[in-house]
Amino acid sequence: MIKTITEPINKTVTNRIIYSQSHIDNATTLVCIGGIHGNEPAGVLGLRKIVEDIVSKAIKINGNFYALLGNISAFEAGIRYKDFDLNRLWSEDDIKVLNDSKYFEFEEQREQYELYNTIKDISKKHNGNLVFVDLHTTSSSTIPFITISDSLNNRSLADKFNIPIVLGIEEYLDGPLLSYINEFGHVSIGFEAGKHDDEKSILYCEAFVWLVMEKLSMVNKHLISYKEYDKLLHIEKGFYEIMYRHSLAETNEFEMCSGFKNFTQVIKHQLLAHDGVSEIKSPLNGLIFMPLYQKQGEDGFFIVRKLSRFWLVLSTVLRSLKFHQLLRLLPGISKHPENTYCLIANRRIALFLTTKVFHLFGYRKKVVIEDKIHFIKRDRKKVPFT
Ligand SMILES: [Zn+2]
Known part of the structure; x- marks a missing residue:
């Protein structure tokens, strides 16, 4: 049974940086963001609880820690x-x-400009590893889960x-946001x-951020309620990949059938939703x-499937040994002239190799430009954030 948030949420925001503590320039810097979606207060409230703990127990963090608020005006509203x-x-x-604009017509442009510059300032200030955590919640009930771009450093x-x-x-x-950050080679995890x-x-947001700090050796286990947090987030180990997305048009009167929870099994042709005109059925077997x-959103639902440990190990080994370089030698595949992380494939070779092979080698983002398919890799060398 869900206990809904009843206490009035303090929505007064005086600063985008909720809290910061910095000590060592070349140590790990953890940047946590809550409320990039304004109707998701749990991330902000979880971060505020962490800050209360840090202050009341005078916890000294080994490294640098920043708690940021994403969309301030939407959060307040x-x-x-x-x-x-x-x-x-x-x-x-x-x-x-954004950088070239003289004035901002929309609220979110101003929000983005400020958030972008805050992150840029943080990354300029510290030379060590940067780790980003973006805290979210969903419109339906779910067990907590992580979302990441498929790079080896995110996975680890x-x-x-x-x-x-x-x-x-x-x-x-x-x-x-996290995909953009990932392009500079930094670890970025969505929760x-x-x-x-x-x-x-x-509580889940609070537990997750503390555990991230513990795993990055930024706090000692005995300074936090480690056992409680670890037990709370001991749910199920496993990697999943997205097989299908049901995107929504602006005019769509999408309505999901009731009772679907994250990670529940669905079968091909099962009725999942209505869009005002027709029934929407699952195009494949998998997990919803x-x-x-909720009303706002561009995605009706996704379908995922669990990845085998064998696939994960194989892809780690292939990428660590830089086997992806062999892909470029195949006929019908060429390197992008400017982007070293992009391979250009003609449709025939892309069809022959299938997207699954590109996924194995870490090329997950697929963009069709004219008659060619561009596959973009997420493993990156670390470069300054710009
Ligand atoms: Zn969200």
């Missing part, structure tokens, strides 16, 4: 966003437009947790704590993922 989803605006072109931190890890969501979403208004989601039970 209790809505996902005002004009644009702040977690769909992070492309190189969007950032360029996520794999330290006993909660489901979903790979490759960036293949289907345009411009999430979905549970339902938006479930009181427990706050992030079914939409």
Whole structure:
């Protein structure tokens, strides 16, 4: 039974940086973001609890820690966003437009500009590893889970947790913040704590961030309620990949059939939703993922499947040995002239190798340009954040 958040949420925000503690320039820097979606208060409230603990127990963090608020105006209004989803605006072109703009027409442009500059300032200030955690909640009930772009450094931190890890969501979403950060080679992990208004989601966010700090050796186990947090987030170990996304048109009157929870089995042709005109049935067997039970959002639902340990080990070995370089030697595949992380394939070779092979080698993002398919890799060399 869900206990909903009943206490009035303090929505007064005086600063985008909720809290910061910095000591050593070349140590690990952890940046946690809550409320990039304004209707998801659990991340912000979880971070505030952590800050209370740090202050009241005078906890000294080994490294640098920043807690940030994402979409301040939407958080204050209790809505996902005002004009644009702040977690769909992070492309190189969007950032360029932002930097070149003389004034901002929309609220989210101002929010993004401030958040972008805050992250840039943090990354300039510290030389060590940067790790980003973005805290979210969902419109339907769910067990907590992690979402990451499929890079080996993201996988290695996520794999330290006993909660489901979903790979490759960036293949289907345009411009999430973490994918942008990932392009600079930094570890970036998304955490979905549970339902938006479930009181427990706050505790899950709190537990997750503390455990991230513990796993990065930034706090000692005995300074935090380690056993309680570890037990709370001991759910199920496993990596999943997204097989299908049901995207929504602006005019769509999408309505998910009731009762679908994350990671429940669905079979091909099973009725899942209605869109005002027709029935929407599952195109394949798999597990339902992030079914939409709110008005705002671009994705009706996803379908995921569990990846085998064999696949995960094989892909780690192949990528570590840089076997992906062999892909470039195949006829019909060429290197992108400017982007070293991109392979260009003609449709015939792409069909022959199938997307699965590209996934194995770490090329998850697929973009069709003219008659060619561009496959983009997520494993990156670390470069300064710009
Ligand atoms: Zn969200």
